[in-house]
Amino acid sequence: MSRILLVEDDANQGLLYQQELEAEGYEVDLVTNGREAVDKVEEALPDLVVMDIRMPGMDGIEAMGRVLSEHNKLPVILNTAYASYTDNFLTWSADAYVIKSSDLTELKDTIKKLLDKNKTENE
Numbered sequence: 650m651s652r653i654l655l656v657e658d659d660a661n662q663g664l665l666y667q668q669e670l671e672a673e674g675y676e677v678d679l680v681t682n683g684r685e686a687v688d689k690v691e692e693a694l695p696d697l698v699v700m701d702i703r704m705p706g707m708d709g710i711e712a713m714g715r716v717l718s719e720h721n722k723l724p725v726i727l728n729t730a731y732a733s734y735t736d737n738f739l740t741w742s743a744d745a746y747v748i749k750s751s752d753l754t755e756l757k758d759t760i761k762k763l764l765d766k767n768k769t770e771n772e
Contacts, residue, residue: 650674650675650676651675651676651696651697651764652675652676652677652678652693652695652696652697653670653675653676653677653678653695653696653697653698653699653760654677654678654680654686654689654690654695654697654698654699655667655670655677655678655679655680655699656680656681656682656683656685656686656698656699656700656701656704656709656712657679657681657699657701657728658681658682658701658703658704658705659701660681662749663679663681664679666679666699666753666756667679669753669757670757670760673757673760675760678693678695681704682704682705682706682707682712683700683704683706683707683708683709683711683712683715684706684707684712686698686700686709686712686716687707687712687715687716690716690719690720690723691719694720694723695723696724696764696767697723697724697725697726697760697763697764697767698713698716698723698724698725698726699726699728699756699760700712700713700725700726700727700728700743701728701729702727702729703729703730709727709729713725713727713742713743714742717742722767724744724745724763724764724766724767725742725743725744725745726743726744726745726746726747726756726759726760726763727743727745727746727747728747728748728749728756729746729748729749730748730749744763745759745763747759
């Protein structure tokens with residue numbers, strides 16, 4: 650079973666995503682900000698990170714930079730409501746960029762694709 654670290658500061662959205670991803674068969678660790686994400690990755694390396702960008706304290710871009718500086722092969726999906734961040738070069742090190750939606754199909758498909766790719770590369 651693949652472990653996903655979900656970083657989402659909105660409690661209701663985080664719970665929805667967690668339930669949906671667990672229903673897909675993933676083990677999901679939910680944290681609410683960038684600092685917690687960095688700490689959680691150091692505690693137990695996940696197979697993939699789904700990272701919100703706009704969060705209090707340490708935002709998702711800074712957290713992604715810190716995580717990838719230590720674990721540069723860890724797949725990261727930036728998941729945000731703001732399409733404007735796709736033009737920000739700081740987001741380019743993410744493996745994927747998914748705009749938040751009530752329909753999680755794109756996010757689920759992207760997670761599956763990246764986990765399958767990572768598994769193939771590590772075999």
